[in-house]
Amino acid sequence: MNRQDLKKYLNIYQNGLLEDILPFWIKHAIDWEDGGFNFCLDRDGSIIDTDKGVWQTGRFTWMILTLYNEVEKREDWLKIGKHGIDFLEKHCYDEKGKMYFTLDKKGNPLRMRRYVYSESFAAIAYAAYYKATGIERYREKAREAFDSFCRYNNTAGLIPSKYTENRKMRSMGVPMIGIVSAQELRHNLDDDTFTSQISTWIREISQYFMNHQYQAVMETVGPEGELIDHFDGRTLNPGHALEGAWFIMKEAEYRNKDPELIKLGSTMLDWMWEIGWDKQYGGIFYFRDVKGLPVQEYWHDMKFWWPHNEAVIATLLAHQLTGDEKYADWHEKVQQWSFSHFPDPEFGEWYGYLHRDGRISVPLKGNIWKGPFHVPRMYYMAWKICESILKTQTQ
Amino acid sequence: MNRQDLKKYLNIYQNGLLEDILPFWIKHAIDWEDGGFNFCLDRDGSIIDTDKGVWQTGRFTWMILTLYNEVEKREDWLKIGKHGIDFLEKHCYDEKGKMYFTLDKKGNPLRMRRYVYSESFAAIAYAAYYKATGIERYREKAREAFDSFCRYNNTAGLIPSKYTENRKMRSMGVPMIGIVSAQELRHNLDDDTFTSQISTWIREISQYFMNHQYQAVMETVGPEGELIDHFDGRTLNPGHALEGAWFIMKEAEYRNKDPELIKLGSTMLDWMWEIGWDKQYGGIFYFRDVKGLPVQEYWHDMKFWWPHNEAVIATLLAHQLTGDEKYADWHEKVQQWSFSHFPDPEFGEWYGYLHRDGRISVPLKGNIWKGPFHVPRMYYMAWKICESILKTQTQ
Numbered sequence: 055m056n057r058q059d060l061k062k063y064l065n066i067y068q069n070g071l072l073e074d075i076l077p078f079w080i081k082h083a084i085d086w087e088d089g090g091f092n093f094c095l096d097r098d099g100s101i102i103d104t105d106k107g108v109w110q111t112g113r114f115t116w117m118i119l120t121l122y123n124e125v126e127k128r129e130d131w132l133k134i135g136k137h138g139i140d141f142l143e144k145h146c147y148d149e150k151g152k153m154y155f156t157l158d159k160k161g162n163p164l165r166m167r168r169y170v171y172s173e174s175f176a177a178i179a180y181a182a183y184y185k186a187t188g189i190e191r192y193r194e195k196a197r198e199a200f201d202s203f204c205r206y207n208n209t210a211g212l213i214p215s216k217y218t219e220n221r222k223m224r225s226m227g228v229p230m231i232g233i234v235s236a237q238e239l240r241h242n243l244d245d246d247t248f249t250s251q252i253s254t255w256i257r258e259i260s261q262y263f264m265n266h267q268y269q270a271v272m273e274t275v276g277p278e279g280e281l282i283d284h285f286d287g288r289t290l291n292p293g294h295a296l297e298g299a300w301f302i303m304k305e306a307e308y309r310n311k312d313p314e315l316i317k318l319g320s321t322m323l324d325w326m327w328e329i330g331w332d333k334q335y336g337g338i339f340y341f342r343d344v345k346g347l348p349v350q351e352y353w354h355d356m357k358f359w360w361p362h363n364e365a366v367i368a369t370l371l372a373h374q375l376t377g378d379e380k381y382a383d384w385h386e387k388v389q390q391w392s393f394s395h396f397p398d399p400e401f402g403e404w405y406g407y408l409h410r411d412g413r414i415s416v417p418l419k420g421n422i423w424k425g426p427f428h429v430p431r432m433y434y435m436a437w438k439i440c441e442s443i444l445k446t447q448t449q
Numbered sequence: 450m451n452r453q454d455l456k457k458y459l460n461i462y463q464n465g466l467l468e469d470i471l472p473f474w475i476k477h478a479i480d481w482e483d484g485g486f487n488f489c490l491d492r493d494g495s496i497i498d499t500d501k502g503v504w505q506t507g508r509f510t511w512m513i514l515t516l517y518n519e520v521e522k523r524e525d526w527l528k529i530g531k532h533g534i535d536f537l538e539k540h541c542y543d544e545k546g547k548m549y550f551t552l553d554k555k556g557n558p559l560r561m562r563r564y565v566y567s568e569s570f571a572a573i574a575y576a577a578y579y580k581a582t583g584i585e586r587y588r589e590k591a592r593e594a595f596d597s598f599c600r601y602n603n604t605a606g607l608i609p610s611k612y613t614e615n616r617k618m619r620s621m622g623v624p625m626i627g628i629v630s631a632q633e634l635r636h637n638l639d640d641d642t643f644t645s646q647i648s649t650w651i652r653e654i655s656q657y658f659m660n661h662q663y664q665a666v667m668e669t670v671g672p673e674g675e676l677i678d679h680f681d682g683r684t685l686n687p688g689h690a691l692e693g694a695w696f697i698m699k700e701a702e703y704r705n706k707d708p709e710l711i712k713l714g715s716t717m718l719d720w721m722w723e724i725g726w727d728k729q730y731g732g733i734f735y736f737r738d739v740k741g742l743p744v745q746e747y748w749h750d751m752k753f754w755w756p757h758n759e760a761v762i763a764t765l766l767a768h769q770l771t772g773d774e775k776y777a778d779w780h781e782k783v784q785q786w787s788f789s790h791f792p793d794p795e796f797g798e799w800y801g802y803l804h805r806d807g808r809i810s811v812p813l814k815g816n817i818w819k820g821p822f823h824v825p826r827m828y829y830m831a832w833k834i835c836e837s838i839l840k841t842q843t844q
Contacts, residue, residue: 102742103679162615220557284498347497348811352802353747407747416743
């Protein structure tokens, strides 16, 4: 990519984050009355549901504290970060220490789910808060939440299985979220012991989820990586795989551009771009069947915000690490499609749910699944990658 | 409706059932090798997933035995019915007697869900088999399964709640499925004691789920019928409400055209036709928000097969019971839209999943949710209603 384009993109991402995305959420989402955040927002930022998701609480807290740590020591960002941390600590745990999935406006628990992703997102929030404040207690809280995530996922039977023993399966969600959470903890707790755990999860992905026959990153496989030839086992999630691809490329970058990890991450990107990019309308499909059969999930051909966020990061990072212009082209493609369909020029932020051809399905800006995470993380990451490429070129 | 139109529709429904819908499933879905049925079929009837759903097993078994009992004593139908009954008895119960949700091809259990709808569909299958054969054991099996459905739903705590006590709610699914199951048992076991239980469930719907302020049939409400002003509580399911409407109108018919029940059922239809009918593209929306706010479920504006099946029955039955030509018009509207979008003229049966404008989303004919139930039940019911109106006119 030439310097002019790099500067153009750097500006888009930096300004978009600081002047559009972040102000939207800071203005509308903070519940100064009852604590925590209101993320279920209509197009104009008005609240359409006062329930509070724990995933998004941890994620936004991490995001804003990361901006505090890495971009600028703004007191208002730290204050919002502490506001999120307080809510997590005060309301989000049951009596056994497992974290809830949703709470009501006052912080009363509504739903506990069997999964432990609330813990992984809380862990990165605590770690960022430790980095911001140096308060030792949050180093411990971060470790505790991360250990809980690992323990539940590594101890057979601790999470009640959805399926019986007759359909044994592994899902890519655990190693993927494990990798990125451990990367955050390693960085913010300044502790390199997380690296070996990251290596284990990367090996798990490489060994079990890379289907070379179909050139596809699987979401769910048998215990030894076998294709589970049923609806669920065949269902691919391109956005998820592209997210995993850049987690691994980021690890490659951390390890002095480890060629094996660059190869793995860029192969994941190559395969899932081919499968996930909609050659007719543009944009990234939500689900595809590895054999091209009909998918059971109804929204398979819709265009959601977050796969596009992950595709922007993955293509840009692949370009940075390999210098391959193919990735710069793909970045341009997905950037163009995303920015001409998702952003709301009137009220700011992105729509989340588009039909295949890019028409808006619902105009809301947030719900229990969509909050200030994938969108601002993309703007932040892409800004920093552009900056880094420009810096390297100058040297 | 004039006699010519009635005869036209009667032919469409009768011939469609006997020459298109039923032959499709009989040809493709019966697993003579391992028992039970393969309902996960691609457009041409080829199997795309060998897993077996318990809901659909009970439902199809009920359907084909109902045709045996009510239409013609065909030995092949009885044989298929027994084939379904055998699979239910042999494979579908856990050691405590609770029924599974899915099994693999060989009948090994895959998933147990907290809900007890497998039981309600097994109950009507057993009752139809008792009617067909007179074997006393199936009268008992039907009662057992029905009692299990009632016990789980009426005993607080027996089904682990998805939400905590902080968000108490009632769902319309239980009284609705309760009513239609009890109607089937009453008919096939020739036992009028089910009537009082049906009355209780109808009162529950009338008292708690009819929101007169919004003129809407709610899906989920607070313990006293309060509007739960969150995504889930505001989400309406027009097809589901239309299905409930005709269950209640059928009860009105059974009770010598009880005017109060006709009023309740036709009001449910009036309200939810107004909310559910897509005035722009035609067809019935999947979900709507009672306040017109964005819906959280992604497929809210898609057109699924079964709400159209339920709308055809509800409008036709309302026309029969009230004589109101408005319902004949609505029937024509939904019949026309459905028959010009859902049927597959090449391979038979209906597509299940269309986009809002009627374009096909996936060409499959069956999966864990779609099987030979709503479609053939509509053809059968609509045929019989047309027949009944013609008969009355002649008298």
